[in-house]
Amino acid sequence: MANWQEMMPSTRAYLMDKVLYELHHKPDHLEAYTTDADAYLARFGLPDDLATAIRSNDVAGMYLTGVNPYLLRAHCIGVKIPEAESLAALRRLLDHEDYNDG
Amino acid sequence: MAEITGIYTASHTPVMLNFPDNIPAALKDEIFAAYKAMGDDFMAGKPDALIVLSNDHLHNFFLDNFPAYCIGCAESYESPIEHWLHAKRRTIAGDQAFGSYLLQNALEAEFDPSFSMEMVLDHGSLTPLELAGVDPDLPIVPVLINCVQPPMPTMRRSYNLGKFLGQAIADYDGVERVAILATGGISHDIATPRMGMVNEVFDETFLSHMESGDVDATIRYATDFVHTAGNGCEEIRMWMAAMGAANGAAFERTYYKAVNDWYTGIGIGRFRVS
Structure with missing residues (x-):
């Protein structure tokens, strides 16, 4: 597999990036999200599948949107998705035939 | 004219601070x-x-305006930026005059870094400084x-930037003694x-290239094989810059271990510049 899903972010990936960035950097955004996730996500006008992936803590689903992995990682820690759960969700996507050990 | 007292390379990962006990205590102690x-070695200089x-992990910079290179020109830096x-x-403490000097000279040398007078540094800078025990007043x-x-x-561009930095530091009159810490890598996926x-395998080969002193082969390997070693391995651009600043000085690894439960190939090394 390659290091990156997209060598230039798509608009869908950018939208995901924007939500996960603002959620963890703008004052009061994390509180607003944890209080009412649907209302918070509605601010961004996301396509339904992207909003659903975020709201349901679907780590694999978020990854597959092309979101920047650093933003995904920070989000997983920031909203306290259990570490083992994040790791397992991502690992299930691994196709060993794609694993390149150099 | 400033003397470069040491050039060091070291991995960083927030896991070291957030989940240090994911690995056996003896291994954690060995790494720390x-x-x-x-830290003791470079403070001795x-x-x-x-x-x-180092690099920003999408905290200070976002995709609305993301610099390839950025030089800090602040009087001080808060850290960390991550709430988690x-x-x-x-x-x-920051050396604003030194940062401004490097920025202006980089532009003269036809590099085009951005600059920042207000950054809150993330784990990429803080973790190695903290673990090395560096005086925050330095x-x-x-x-x-x-x-x-x-x-x-x-x-290669990152190597060339480092080469510029090494020369610009040597030409600077504002301080007498300067150390360089390049932090990131080696193999890891985020x-x-x-x-x-x-x-x-990547890490061992990469470190061997670094130790060989063959700059072109090292840059070529880093360029051609980084995709096999994870998105976090892209941070070896800092090692390229350190190699440029070292201007041919020999590199030696001082520590390496592949630490899967910290998700990272933990590598530390130094260039024999003095």
């Missing part, structure tokens, strides 16, 4: 001791300033390289299906 030994070659990082908030100049969001500057599968 290796960072402390690095009595630097007046420290250049920190298990680290005490602290203020690190003024720093952060030089940040985009390693986290493609498209990114090339390995939030991908490969996360936790360190590519030890």
